[in-house]
Amino acid sequence: MDLTFIFVIAVVLVAIITAVVEVVKKTFNIKARYLPITSVVVGIFVAILVWPLTEYSLYVMIVAGIIGGLTASGSFDLAKAIKGDKQ
Numbered sequence: 001m002d003l004t005f006i007f008v009i010a011v012v013l014v015a016i017i018t019a020v021v022e023v024v025k026k027t028f029n030i031k032a033r034y035l036p037i038t039s040v041v042v043g044i045f046v047a048i049l050v051w052p053l054t055e056y057s058l059y060v061m062i063v064a065g066i067i068g069g070l071t072a073s074g075s076f077d078l079a080k081a082i083k084g085d086k087q
Contacts, residue, residue, distance in 0.1 A: 006064045009047075009056070013068035017043045018076060036073040043069025 020042050024030065030038055047065025051058055 009064035010068035013046055014072045016046050017068050017072040039073035040066055040069035
């Protein structure tokens with residue numbers, strides 16, 4: 001298993017994680033400072049849900065979920081900084 005595979009899985013999960021975090025943020029009114037933690041938890045949860053559909057081990061999927069959650073959080077913050085939104 002190469003680290004490249006984990007990054008490919010994480011990139012695929014980023015869009016799903018971003019969408020789920022937005023729904024969770026609007027539903028439960030989560031503060032902005034807790035969004036990175038929420039993204040990582042949602043990333044792990046999504047990776048575990050997708051795990052039976054893949055050939056990878058649970059450990060690899062959890063690591064991909066963590067990386068995907070951090071990437072989703074970072075890309076959302078980057079897009080917000082580019083737009084100039086204050087929250």
